[in-house]
Amino acid sequence: MPSTHSILLAEEDPVCRTFLADNLAADGYDVVVAIDKRDALVKLHLKPDLVLCDVNGETIGLVDAVRQEGGFASRVDPLTPLIVLSRKADALMCVRLLEHGCDDVIRKPFSYRELLARVQAVLRRSQGQLRTAERVVQIGPLEIDTVSRTARISGQLVEFATKELALLTHMAGDPNRVFTKDELLRDVWGYRARGRTRTLDAHALKVRHKLRNLDETHWMENVWGVGYRLLPSRPFDEASAA
Template identity: 45%
Template sequence: MANAVLVAEPEPATRGFLERHLADDGFDVLGAAECGEALELAERARPDLVLLGDTAALEECRSWSSEVPLIVIGAPEADAVDRARALERGADDFLSRPFLYDELLARIRAVLRRTAPVVPDVVRVGALEIDRPTRRVAVGGKRIDLPAKEYELLLKLASEPSRVFTKEELLREVWSFRSIGKTRTLDSHASRLRRKLARAGGGPFVVNVWGVGYRLRED
């Protein structure tokens, strides 16, 4: 499952360079020229990390979510004080221009490792139990056999049971789609998964939040 990186960089050549090389290195890449566009993309796609090329927009971009790691790419004249201020204002790392791509890539991977959520081997949500090592799913002790994508969708929703995952986010992380288009893939899988869980006595699970996406259960 590829990590998604949002590149919020006002300079077109730098943004294109980063988008191209990060995609070659296996990331799903979203590009934005300014903070407003970046915020809109972040709300819809829920990236795993943000690269921010405009330090003046740090507080505005950080206001979207303190949970998404953010690396600032600073100006050539940035000094130790600029780096310290960026970190104090919520950045997870800071790199000045001109930068070496290999160093930036190493920092991205290090931040993602450091901030990755810890998922237990056995995930329990009410009567639902998911055993990750064996991929066994049960509701009230009754085992349910799920195909690979239904299992991955369930596991993703169960990682934060009350949070609404956007359709774009789920299609990217479960199916590796780069854009939504008009596909019904997610809806059809969610519908089948919901019926299977209901037949086993669980639910309501896999709740459709109209116009947004899905969450595992109601609050």
């Protein structure tokens, strides 16, 4: 049985809601039920380990409410894993949901065993990211505080959007390593296939520009045809001695 992770289940269909609540509870999860978006927003203060939701036309609004850094930040960590259930999720809608910040999309009707496996995978990925970046990651003048979700260069605050900071934090856990695009899209965005999205490239470009605005170090390199790496240039001790 899994350890007692808490799941906020926001599901408007009463049959599906009861089915999932009963089965997830039987599998060892602490399930909090919400009947619609408004109810879910109220119950975010319980700080669930994962949000599982289908609130029909308001699902993207709920995703945005969880991911935004202001307003609901005191109720829920904006990096909280979030899985969307949807009967209408074609390929375009899946991409849209993922770009808004959800970690996975499961189409209805679904196999409960597959849903359970995906819940476990998303929670493992989330916990793994917390373990590799427990509090502060520091590389030269760059300091990332994963608890307050802030980044500083030589003590000066750098403003990052949620996914920009998640990308930087993930790569900072193993500087100089080349991360493939498939790896980053899977581990940071939860994509199962790259498709034709430019989400990663757009976020990497913004991160690079924001860092270089405060420090001339070549922070992030686009390794052509492969992916990205952080700090491909000289180590800081060599650079500072030059």
